[in-house]
Amino acid sequence: MGVFRLQSLVANAKQLIKLDNKHQKDVPKGYLAVYVGEIQRKRFVIPLSYLDQPLFQDLLRRSEEEFGFNHPMGGLTIPCCEEAFNHLTTQLHN
Numbered sequence: 189m190g191v192f193r194l195q196s197l198v199a200n201a202k203q204l205i206k207l208d209n210k211h212q213k214d215v216p217k218g219y220l221a222v223y224v225g226e227i228q229r230k231r232f233v234i235p236l237s238y239l240d241q242p243l244f245q246d247l248l249r250r251s252e253e254e255f256g257f258n259h260p261m262g263g264l265t266i267p268c269c270e271e272a273f274n275h276l277t278t279q280l281h282n
Contacts, residue, residue, distance in 0.1 A: 222264045224273045229265065234277060241280050247273075 215221050218236055223229040238244040247266050254267045266273060 220264065222266050224266045224268065224270055226267060226269055230270055231263075232273070232277075238277070238280055243276055243280060247276070 215233055219233050220236055220239075221231055221233050223231055239248070247268060250268070251264065251266055
């Protein structure tokens with residue numbers, strides 16, 4: 189995937205964040221609510237800094253492939269199992 193495509197993907201995710209945060213007053217500034225799960229979705233609040241991380245960008249690509257930019261939960265939906273997401277965010281946090 190080219191650099192331009194990746195920048196476009198991150199820019200679209202950030203635009204979704206702006207729209208989503210207007211409706212989610214319980215998400216602190218600098219954070220994003222995402223919905224994770226393959227069947228049943230669980231809500232997580234993550235730092236925006238994750239958007240710049242290559243591991244998280246892989247999830248954004250998968251999300252775009254599955255949902256485009258029409259996310260059924262109203263926020264960014266990540267199509268992976270909760271356990272894998274927890275593992276990834278633990279890696280990003282360290």
